[in-house]
Amino acid sequence: MPIPPDAFFLDHAAGLPLQVQLRRQIIASVTAGRFRPGEKLPSTRALALHLGVARVTVAQAFAELVSTDYLTSRDRSGHYISDSIERRLEAEPPAPDAPRFDWDSQLEGRFGRAQRRDRERDWRRFAYPFVYGQADPALVDxxxxxxxxxxxxxxxxxxxxxxxxxxxxxxxxxxxxxxxxxxxxxxxxxxxxxxxxxxxxxxxxxxxxxxxxxxxxxxxxxxxxxxxxxxxxxxxxxxxxxxxxxxxxxxxxxxxxxxxxxxxxxxxxxxxxxxxxxxxxxxxxxxxxxxxxxxxxxxxxxxxxxxxxxxxxxxxxxxxxxxxxxxxxxxxxxxxxxxxxxxxxxxxxxxxxxxxxxxxxxxxxxxxxxxxxxxxGHYDAQANRMRRAYAQRREVMLAAIAHEGLRLASPEATGGSSFWLATPEGVDSAELAALLKTRDVLIEPGAAFFAAPSRGGGFFRLAYSSVPADRIAAGIGRIGAAMRELSAHSGAFVSISSA
Structure with a gap:
């Protein structure tokens, strides 16, 4: 039975090469049993027309799959799902009354308990991710x-x-x-x-x-x-x-x-x-x-x-x-x-x-x-490029921090790609971080850094490795506004300029 062209789709905005998307889609369909051995694929011309891509894109994807034995090519006939592919057997769900192994009695859970849980895995979706340790792809060669x-x-x-x-x-x-x-x-x-x-x-x-x-x-x-x-x-x-x-x-x-x-x-x-x-x-x-x-x-x-x-x-x-x-x-x-x-x-x-x-x-x-x-020599070139970019970002962030009246907890520090800041009395950094997440800003509240997490409520870290210089001031502005909003209840916020 031939596989119709409309069984395929590509996301042109995904940022992944279209040829790679097509290959992955075919492999996933084969291993899941949706495409079966012996089934014929659409012609490269018909599939390219359906997907709105160049014919060579489809041809190259098919050629890669032939070389890895997912597809076979038959002269004057086209491409077929390879007969050597074994369909993945779907595991039968356990019966509702089947006994379950007691993993709780076998595992202490000490590694899971020690694991840090305050990090945002999907940090790239935020406009102002002031999180430490992430890279700006524009700086990588x-x-x-x-x-x-x-x-x-x-x-x-x-x-x-x-x-x-x-x-x-x-x-x-x-x-x-x-x-x-x-x-x-x-x-x-x-x-x-x-x-x-x-x-x-x-x-x-x-x-x-x-x-x-x-x-x-x-x-x-x-x-x-x-x-x-x-x-x-x-x-x-x-x-x-x-x-x-x-x-x-x-x-x-x-x-x-x-x-x-x-x-x-x-x-x-x-x-x-x-x-x-x-x-x-x-x-x-x-x-x-x-x-x-x-x-x-x-x-x-x-x-x-x-x-x-x-x-x-x-x-x-x-x-x-x-x-x-x-x-x-x-x-x-x-x-x-x-x-x-x-x-x-x-x-x-x-x-x-x-x-x-x-x-x-x-x-x-x-x-x-x-x-x-x-x-x-690429390492030295990249390190120099990053150092120049970070120096600029550091200068911009320092100016923005001063403009917003935020307080550096370590004003004498001269290195690194982040700043350690203190909150005004009465403002908890975890509460500040939660508010800022609703405003497209990520910061790192201080609790995770201290042996006694309660001591971290008055501190937070701001990093600039993944935030371009032209977005830093706007992000710091949102932090300053949130800080003033939270501190208004206690009247504790005093700007650096007026201190």
Missing amino acids: HAAWRDCAMRALGRREFDSLTGDLYDADDPELVDHIARQILPRRGISAGRDEILLTMGAQNALWLVAQLLLRPGASCAVEDPSYPGQREILTASRARILPVPVDARGLPPHAIPPGISAVFTTASHQCPTNSTMPLARRKELLARAQAQGFAVVEDDYEFEMSFAGAPSPALKAIDRAGAVIYIGSFSKSVFPGVRLGYVVADPRFIAEARALRGMVLRHPPGHMQRTLAHFLSL
């Missing part, structure tokens, strides 16, 4: 990344990428990290001191698994990165929050008896304050004296707007106590999901063994693509 991916998938290199590396990493990428990336942070490291990870989150998980034995204690900055708290909470470690000040983590406040301290010394998360050199030296001295490891998450060192960034803690560590974590999520794009750990060779060897049990190694083609991106 798509052509360069595509070229590097094609190089990695070329015949000359493809054989090495199709094999299982076991616990090894791409030597070219490791070499470029050692020679190009780490020296900018003052770090000198050999290959046996570097481990690639699936981003900083994966790196933090590996570190926590290795450092925190049952019953161990660790110190964390408060406020701090919510994703780190998720990992540490699920690890069942005893988490000891240490309040930060305008200069980051105060070493003298670190409690005794800990196994590790987790810090974001260069750009404290979320305040963006920078730990001065004297404090860094004091922290390392205490680590040496008390025997705890220092986990340094250097997540955004490229984004410094007041001179050269301070050297990393790892750069001045002479005892080997620092475990350094870096990521390409902010400097390339979040979806690349590649990061690295730099530490003593003994720690790296153990971390490599643990990683091998979980995922062997990050995908080889992604590693090699990134290696080309670094070696051909």
Whole structure:
């Protein structure tokens, strides 16, 4: 039985290539059993006319499906659903009285309980998404990344990428990290001191698994990165929050008896304050004296707007106590999901063994693509482009914040791609965020950053990585208006200009 042309449709506004849409539609119909083996498809001419596309678009889609054995081509007859496709068997629904397995008795639920739930997955639908960590596609060099991916998938290199590396990493990428990336942070490291990870989150998980034995204690900055708290909470470690000040983590406040301290010394998360050199030296001295490891998450060192960034803690560590974590999520794009750990060779060897049990190694083609991106100079070009764009956005946002009378909680911070703000007394940031969502604005309320969420009601974070400069002022204007509206009941709102 022939399949009629009107069984197909394309969304010309979807942003997905029409040829890709057609291929996916046919595959989905085959696997669902709507199109059956032996059924004839419309001619390329008839289907192109029905869909309003060029005939070559349909012909290329059919050719791809023939090569993957979804379709067969018969001379002078046309295209048919391949006889080798087995129809997907639909599972019969269980009987209403069938017993169900008791998963509640098998699962503790500790990972789900630790998971952060305040993020908006569909953030792109908002006109003013002041959310941290998302990229502006206009700043990503798509052509360069595509070229590097094609190089990695070329015949000359493809054989090495199709094999299982076991616990090894791409030597070219490791070499470029050692020679190009780490020296900018003052770090000198050999290959046996570097481990690639699936981003900083994966790196933090590996570190926590290795450092925190049952019953161990660790110190964390408060406020701090919510994703780190998720990992540490699920690890069942005893988490000891240490309040930060305008200069980051105060070493003298670190409690005794800990196994590790987790810090974001260069750009404290979320305040963006920078730990001065004297404090860094004091922290390392205490680590040496008390025997705890220092986990340094250097997540955004490229984004410094007041001179050269301070050297990393790892750069001045002479005892080997620092475990350094870096990521390409902010400097390339979040979806690349590649990061690295730099530490003593003994720690790296153990971390490599643990990683091998979980995922062997990050995908080889992604590693090699990134290696080309670094070696051909695209990484530096993109980082410079992002730095210029972020500097402009930062200036525009600072001016808008001042104009609206909003209050910076860390006015001395000079880096990062976000601002940490304080609300007026009587205004809760969660309530503010809920109101702003109805006005096409996303902000990050402060509760998720604190060990005691109630302490976060007076703070919120505004990021500008995904908001173009020409939209920032309007978005900040909406925040200011909502703030004044909420504070009118208490009469607490006082602008910076009149304070």
